[in-house]
Amino acid sequence: MSNANEHLDKILLELRRGTISIGVLSQLYEPQYGYSLVTMLSEKGIHVEPGTLYPLLRRFEKQGLLVSKWDTNEARPRKYYLLSETGKEVFDLLVVEWRSIVASLNHLIENKGDDVDGDG
Template identity: 35%
Template sequence: MSSPRTPPTPVDRELMRGAGPTAILKLLERNEMYGYELVEAIDTRTDGILAMGQSTLYPLLYNLEAKGFVISRWNEEGARPRKYYRLTPAGRKRLAADSLQWRAVTQAMGSLGVVSACA
């Protein structure tokens, strides 16, 4: 009989500052998304560990847009207008660099015994 799984703990605010932008860039890597869609995807795909509300998401998106990593467009079709975000070439480069850094940090923390080795 397996033991019940411990519910995930949301990431601390300080850790989210680093993880949040990379998570957003990764989700936008394949297709554009609007804000609420990003909130739901992050929550679902990370089992709630990187869950963030719109009040956290939108400042991150605005910052990524100001840095030229994402661009946005309004879509007025449907019941309500939605602002869609997509990755720019600079955003793809940033995502690649961030991914390398996250791998290095994960490996280093694993060497210290903080996290187990990832597949």
């Protein structure tokens, strides 16, 4: 008990979840394949499990946010994903909303509980 970290991990899990989509989409202005995304995002501080990423990529493709094509010229066949036009629109809007969320959250965090209101 008193293991604050356990609860932390759970909340963080939830917190990171939503950020995966935006992280993945951000990297697909140029074609990438799943495996490269996993390692690349990991290097940049976004840890994504393969078992999370692959279904995500497929879902996004199904939704029309991504397009894919197999490259069988290389040693091993790789499935490259790329943002569609719709995907770019979605990503742009997503970024706008993301910034708004970050702003709201930061505001809350900075005046944590301090009940500041100008109308006194």
